[in-house]
Amino acid sequence: MATYNTYQFKDIKLGMEQSFNVEITEETMNKFLEITGDVNPLHNDLKYAKSQGNKEKVVYGMLTSSFLSTLAGVYLPGKYSLIHSVEVIFKKPVFISDSPLSVKGKVTEINDDFKQITINVSIFNRKQEKVLRGIMKVGVLDAK
């Protein structure tokens, strides 16, 4: 059954946090390839990935970023989310063997005029290394 948080704009407070874990597998990588058509060998050819200094094929950065969709749409604020903008910086390469990743978001600004919240985001691998940091601006829709 689909479940998600249902925070409304009035419920959002500065400093609110949400976090969750996600798995990245070969199957996840294949689905992302099917969606995007991104056949780049860094993500698809072990030999090439190793030649560039990586222990395994590198997980698509935009696949790691895709979990920000889940952060906003399921957790913070959940149902009434509408993402306005996203900024991400990739700090370290992500490998399947470093899964699960942990995704964390914290409310750092609340804009009453736009009904928009700013969420600072970090994603960590299972060694607790930060692999991504970013900022999302998310509108909170009226309850319907």
Added chain:
Amino acid sequence: MATYNTYQFKDIKLGMEQSFNVEITEETMNKFLEITGDVNPLHNDLKYAKSQGNKEKVVYGMLTSSFLSTLAGVYLPGKYSLIHSVEVIFKKPVFISDSPLSVKGKVTEINDDFKQITINVSIFNRKQEKVLRGIMKVGVLDAK
């Protein structure tokens, strides 16, 4: 057969452009849901999406953004791409019926010290409305 451009850093010139079209279908949406677990009803429940003023279910913004992976990894620069950072602003909602989308990138800065290029990105729906604009900073790896 996997094909991609193989521009090296020395080949990249200011103003270079690449563009391509992508299809978004129900199947694409389902795959993105399976990857992310983002069960938000704006993307999954027609009735809710309509109640929020949309003609159809809204395509995940981070799904639209995922084609920036393809832009860098297949087109510009292609094989030797390593995405450092991405900023995107969602200008209009995307609907499946507005597919195909056209993805365009243009080199606007070249940093010789970091072997990094800046790509200004725009994504248009089939009505030629801009649905996303953004900036990517992409490293160009040495040829291996």
